[in-house]
Amino acid sequence: MVVVIDPQQAGISGNMMVGALVNLGADSESLKEIMEYYGSYFGDINVKIGDINKSGISASFVDVQCSDHQAISYSKLLDILDGISHGKVTPTILKFAKKVFNTLAMAESLVHGVNLDKIHFHEVGAADAVADIIGASYAYYELGLADKKVYGLPPALGGGRIKSKHGNLSVPAPATLEILKNVPAMGGPVNYELTTPTGAALLVNMVDEFCEFYPLITNQKVAYGAGKLDLEFPNILRIVTGSSPIPTDKISILETNLDDVTGEVLGHTVDRLMEEGALDVTIIPTIAKKNRPGHLLRVITKSNMSDVLSEIIIRETGTLGVRTIPYVHRNIVSREIIPVEVDFDGQMKTVRVKVAKIGVEIVNITAEYEDARKVSEEIGIPLKDVIRIINQNANLG
Known part of the structure; x- marks a missing residue:
């Protein structure tokens, strides 16, 4: 199962997240x-x-009413949480909730330029924030979403101004923007705060991957959590669950043009990049400046390895810059290497094949090159024929 958290229409807040999870089935x-x-x-x-x-959409509404809106320090809040126990709130759930609070505190620390131990939660009462975050964390784990692939769509931020302990602030609030760094987001569409710091903190901690559009998904259930405001459009957070026949992952692409590098250096650079964790490296002949022949070096990598591999490219090739195309979505199929017995004109050989599947359906079987080459040398059959025989006759039954 995959999950899509969709705050594109009306943003996200703590109570909206809890409401959507209730609508999804949380008790x-x-x-x-x-x-x-x-x-x-x-x-x-x-x-x-x-x-x-809400404007024609039936949703679950969680109304947290608190008469005491006192501020509390981040360190004191953690101390109190550590002293509370509840039979249904496991250490894993509490750890996740504290991670959300840490996201909030770190954002406030960076915005105001003070240490974490000086941070106080002013804009919402401690009781409100704790109720929303603990509630959302509990429902998130109760529904088993922590074990699923969770996608996030760009949240609507809102606009206008809000009153705060620091005076009138533009929407989105500075803490919200800090939390949503490197996350796609949208302004508007009204002069209200649609995405709150608490909602943003829950979002970034629940989501595995952000994308601008819905991923490929077979919709099975849609849930709605309502916000407090009555707007000209449905003030709701939407969560969609379903299945995806082809999973995706998040990668980055690194590129640089090279027109003064020898073949030996190019080959060595490819080896270094693969050794350090690149998923794939391609060298493409091209025409560079002043019609000089050159090469386009392209690297596919996990996004968290971009800086490391960019430095290797610069050090090994002497290039003055590496282009980074971040957070590219790649459709992938499950793959596994399986040993099989293949008959080569009466000679049985064990070779490995790469099996690609969509769900349980096998969509491709490919001979592993090194095994095919070894068989070709042993029995004197051209490599292309060995590969053809393996691909046609590999018995996976």
Whole structure:
């Protein structure tokens, strides 16, 4: 199963996330009890969970009512959380919730230029924030979403200005922007705050991969969580669950043009890049400046390896720059290497083949080059014929 969190229409807040997870199937009675239990350590709190209609869309609405909006330091909040226990809130759930709070605190620390131990949560009462984050964390794990591939779409941020402890601030709030660094997002479409820091912190910690459009998915269930504002459009957060026949992963592409590098250096660079973790390296003949013959070096890599591999390219080739195309989505099929027995004119040989599958369906079988080459040398059959025989006769039954 894959999950898509879609805040494109009306953004995301803590209570919207909890509402969407309730609508997806999380137990509302347990959630209410847990949210009030943890929130009561920080203030007077009451949680109401029910159904509501937002501009024609039926959604779940989580109303967290708190009369005590006191500020609390980040360190004190963690100390209190560590002293609370609940039978349904496992250490894993609590660890995730604390990670969300850390995201909030780090953003505030960077925005205001102070150390973490000086950070206070001003804009929402501690009880509200704890209820939303603990509730969302519990529902996230109760539904098993932590074990699924979770995609995130660009959140709508809103616009205008909001009142804060630091005066009137433009929307999105500085902390929200800090949390959403390197995440695609959209302004508008109204002069209200649509994405809150709490909602943004939950989003970035739940999502495995952000994309601008819906990934390939067979929709099985759609859930809606409502926000408090009544807008001219449905003020809802949408979560879609379903299956994806072809999984995707997130990669980056590195490129540079080379017109003064020898073949020996190019070959060595390819070896170095593959040794250091590149997924694939390609050298493409091209025409460079002043009609000089050159090469385009292209590297496919996991995004977290981009800086390391870019430095290798620069050091090995002397190029003055490496272009990075970040967060490219790659459709992939599951692959495994399987040993098989193949009959070569009465001679049985064990060779490995690469088997590609979509779900349980085998879509391609390819002979492993080194095994095919070894068989070709042993029995004196041309390599191209060995590969053809393996591909046609590999028995996976």
